[in-house]
Amino acid sequence: MSEMRIRTGGCACGQLRFEASGEPKRVGLCHCMTCRKISGAPFSAYVIFAADQVTITGETKSWSASPTTEDCFCPVCGSQVFARDAGGETEIRLGAFDEPNLFTPTYELWAKRREHWLGTPGLESFLENREENAS
Numbered sequence: 549m550s551e552m553r554i555r556t557g558g559c560a561c562g563q564l565r566f567e568a569s570g571e572p573k574r575v576g577l578c579h580c581m582t583c584r585k586i587s588g589a590p591f592s593a594y595v596i597f598a599a600d601q602v603t604i605t606g607e608t609k610s611w612s613a614s615p616t617t618e619d620c621f622c623p624v625c626g627s628q629v630f631a632r633d634a635g636g637e638t639e640i641r642l643g644a645f646d647e648p649n650l651f652t653p654t655y656e657l658w659a660k661r662r663e664h665w666l667g668t669p670g671l672e673s674f675l676e677n678r679e680e681n682a683s
């Protein structure tokens with residue numbers, strides 16, 4: 549294996565920062581109503597790492613839409629930066645990374661909530677959650 553690649557990012561104001569080392573487990577989109585409402589965007593894109601691959605610095609506040617997830621945001625600027633789930637994963641918002649075009653999503657969740665004008669060619673599509681995450 550070559551050396552671990554480090555990718556960085558953070559919130560809009562810069563006080564909340566993260567470093568992710570190595571490659572993500574998966575990259576996907578979610579069109580569910582929670583992702584829509586907490587982001588204000590028609591869908592969210594997530595880069596999912598094992599929790600121990602991610603180092604967070606700065607202050608966070610969090611909110612839980614379900615008992616198994618915790619959405620963490622910057623208390624200063626309100627940016628949605630990452631989420632933690634009970635399965636030991638940290639889901640970083642794709643748009644929170646410092647540069648574009650680091651990752652390409654391969655699947656989408658909650659396709660039944662997708663905006664009709666939004667094309668997602670080539671993505672594996674799940675009407676709701678991925679089967680193994682359904683709970």
Ligand SMILES: [Zn+2]
Binds near residue numbers: 561
């Ligand atoms: Zn901030």
Ligand SMILES: [Zn+2]
Binds near residue numbers: 578581582583584658
């Ligand atoms: Zn969602």
